[in-house]
Amino acid sequence: MFPKQTIRIFISKFQDAIVTKNFSVGLATMFKIQNYINGKLQNALSGSEINSIEPATAHTFATIPKSNESDVAAAVLAAKNAFPAWSKLSGEQRMMYLMKMADGIEKRFDEFAEAESKDSGKPLSLAKSVDIPRAISNFRFFASAAQQFSSESHAMPDAINFTLRQPIGVAGCISPWNLPIYLFSWKIAPALATGNCVVAKPSEITPFTAFLLSQVCIEIGLPAGVLNIIHGLGNEVGQAIVEHSEIKAISFTGGTITGKRIASIAAPMFKKLSLELGGKNPTIVFDDCDFENTVSNVVRASFSNQGEICLCGSRIFVEESLYEKFKTAFVAEVQKLKVGDPLEADTKLGAIVSQQHFEKILSYIELSKTEGGKILCGGNALKPEGRCANGYFIEPTVIENLPHTCRTQQEEIFGPVTVLTPFKNESEVLEMANSVPYGLACSVWTNNISKANRIAEKIEAGVVWINCWLHRDLRTPFGGIKQSGIGREGGMEAMRFFTEAKNVCIKY
Numbered sequence: 001m002f003p004k005q006t007i008r009i010f011i012s013k014f015q016d017a018i019v020t021k022n023f024s025v026g027l028a029t030m031f032k033i034q035n036y037i038n039g040k041l042q043n044a045l046s047g048s049e050i051n052s053i054e055p056a057t058a059h060t061f062a063t064i065p066k067s068n069e070s071d072v073a074a075a076v077l078a079a080k081n082a083f084p085a086w087s088k089l090s091g092e093q094r095m096m097y098l099m100k101m102a103d104g105i106e107k108r109f110d111e112f113a114e115a116e117s118k119d120s121g122k123p124l125s126l127a128k129s130v131d132i133p134r135a136i137s138n139f140r141f142f143a144s145a146a147q148q149f150s151s152e153s154h155a156m157p158d159a160i161n162f163t164l165r166q167p168i169g170v171a172g173c174i175s176p177w178n179l180p181i182y183l184f185s186w187k188i189a190p191a192l193a194t195g196n197c198v199v200a201k202p203s204e205i206t207p208f209t210a211f212l213l214s215q216v217c218i219e220i221g222l223p224a225g226v227l228n229i230i231h232g233l234g235n236e237v238g239q240a241i242v243e244h245s246e247i248k249a250i251s252f253t254g255g256t257i258t259g260k261r262i263a264s265i266a267a268p269m270f271k272k273l274s275l276e277l278g279g280k281n282p283t284i285v286f287d288d289c290d291f292e293n294t295v296s297n298v299v300r301a302s303f304s305n306q307g308e309i310c311l312c313g314s315r316i317f318v319e320e321s322l323y324e325k326f327k328t329a330f331v332a333e334v335q336k337l338k339v340g341d342p343l344e345a346d347t348k349l350g351a352i353v354s355q356q357h358f359e360k361i362l363s364y365i366e367l368s369k370t371e372g373g374k375i376l377c378g379g380n381a382l383k384p385e386g387r388c389a390n391g392y393f394i395e396p397t398v399i400e401n402l403p404h405t406c407r408t409q410q411e412e413i414f415g416p417v418t419v420l421t422p423f424k425n426e427s428e429v430l431e432m433a434n435s436v437p438y439g440l441a442c443s444v445w446t447n448n449i450s451k452a453n454r455i456a457e458k459i460e461a462g463v464v465w466i467n468c469w470l471h472r473d474l475r476t477p478f479g480g481i482k483q484s485g486i487g488r489e490g491g492m493e494a495m496r497f498f499t500e501a502k503n504v505c506i507k508y
């Protein structure tokens, strides 16, 4: 059962909601999340629903529509109808709408942050400092990009070529549960900025902030059908989006297995595809690093958002000469991290997003023991006292003594688990770092800039940070190689992804 105060906060917020009803089930109050199709909030056409669970308490607190291909078809029709007018707006007019969406989120900042934390289990402080500010920035960034987007021209002695960058039509955006509104907005904003209409699906595990966004769209008067948000399961709604012949581009972030499945459907249909998938990122620490700064940032890189960020460093390679000193300091810092109620201000790690994911992470910790791993700290599920006693919490876990080829070091765990491994020299660490099927991100810690550049050049990753981690400039290309995906998001890369280039040649 919810503490009364929490119920009151949410009831008062949702009394203001535009069409939302809240209703009672037994002693708990449930919130009804709805689809946003053609400018209106509505239930799934079938009337079916799925429960939404708060991972910090294991309580069901909301229902979402269990939509299917009929809801997707209705959304695609609405998007198609909205496309001619939306695509003909000037960049400045589209900018105004995206700015209003950013302002609309900002006006309800606390509500968005509370919903994100409740839905995903992440600390409220993190939702307030990272997720919601970043969603606002995404809309503002691509609002300004809508005005500034331009294309090339190529002069010949007797002719001029110019490139038209035209919107694709209806774009499909499918996002995961780890950074719900942050990643949802990262896809939707450039798709809309370039003149496309969108059918979007948030993760069924974290639907709440996408629902709040649909309310914001209604509040700011976004034209009907320009953005449609459909809730439901991946293999029903997600797959229907990928399979729909009128959806010409798919932007997806999620697991590698899902990415493969999406590619196998979309590629023969010749859809544009952007896939941001998993990672098993190396953190490389040399003995000439700025020690204290490195330790505290490597802790952050390993355990932010419970380790549920595709960019988290889950394999830490430390130069042999620094290994023991680093290990002692690192484990001491990790043991200071407070795990518990996401609403408490000093909580650093909240709940794991779902029971299924919680069990998956624990199974990898057990696997690491069978592979010879020594647990240096953590390694267990945790039961906080009070309202979170039934939630899905895991201690931040540091393991050593594992070969770089074992499953624990090769497979994506996506939780608060990291492995320490010593290395002798640059070539050895590069071989170990590049030995995984993934290639998303890497961080390098050294004061020798030449060494850092050599690693940056040879590492198999789409993103390299030197003496920092998750330091993002929204203009930079973002994405991975190998099984971490194809295509790039971010800045003008995203604007180009959501447009078709058409060359026009005029002979003088």
Ligand code: TXE
Binding pocket: 174, 175, 176, 177, 178, 201, 202, 203, 204, 232, 233, 234, 235, 237, 238, 239, 240, 242, 253, 254, 255, 256, 258, 259, 261, 262, 276, 277, 278, 279, 309, 310, 357, 412, 413, 414
């Ligand atoms: O993701 P899924 P899951 C990794 C992480 C995690 C694993 C699986 O290792 O343990 O992926 O997580 C929708 N057609 N990442 O199962 O299923 C789904 O509804 C179309 C890394 O939760 O990939 C959701 O909206 N869509 C990652 C979205 O895909 C489908 C973040 C992602 O869910 C679909 C999350 C289908 N057939 C997990 N099946 C990252 N790169 O940041 C599911 N979906």
